[in-house]
Amino acid sequence: MKPTKWYLGEFSNLLFKELSFKSFVKILLFFGSLSHEKKENEIHIDFITVSKEYRGTGIGTELIELVKNSADQSQFVTLYVSKNNNAARKLYERLGFRIVKEGTSIAGRHLHGINQWYFMEWKGIDNNEKEI
Structure with a gap:
């Protein structure tokens, strides 16, 4: 699979058009901390x-x-999830991801209110799932 990457310039231009300056800066700090x-x-x-109105419809899955x-x-596929986001963590676990690391971030708490997180990993059929 070829990597797909959103460049900050494209994304920030889109955000700047849609958000207030304060919200725009908060979002940039949030992404910068990740x-x-x-x-x-x-x-x-x-x-x-996934937008609130579409959660629970299978889009995330x-x-x-x-x-x-x-x-x-x-x-293999990796991601971070907030320790407080039980719904997302359970979704990832149901899809074969496992927690490989826990962490805390003082900067994260101040920037976006998330100071505890899990690092999760999916390694496919050979490593995570048993084929029947």
Whole structure:
């Protein structure tokens, strides 16, 4: 799978048109605090969200499955999730992800209110799921 990347310039232009200056700055700080150094063969999901009115309809599952299905056998998928976001964590676990690390962030608490998180990983059928 070829990496897909949104560039900050494109994303920030879109945000700036839609948000107040204060909200725009908060969002940029939020994304800036979510840096992750990818490993070889890693597909990392930086950020995923589904609008409230569409939650529970299977869209989140479809998005994650799309990423998983595009990974080849040598690749694995990772993401961070807030320790307080039980619904998302349970979704990821149901889809075969497992918690590999827990962490805290003082900066995260001040920037976006999230100071505890899980790092989760999916390694595919060979590593996570038993084929019957």
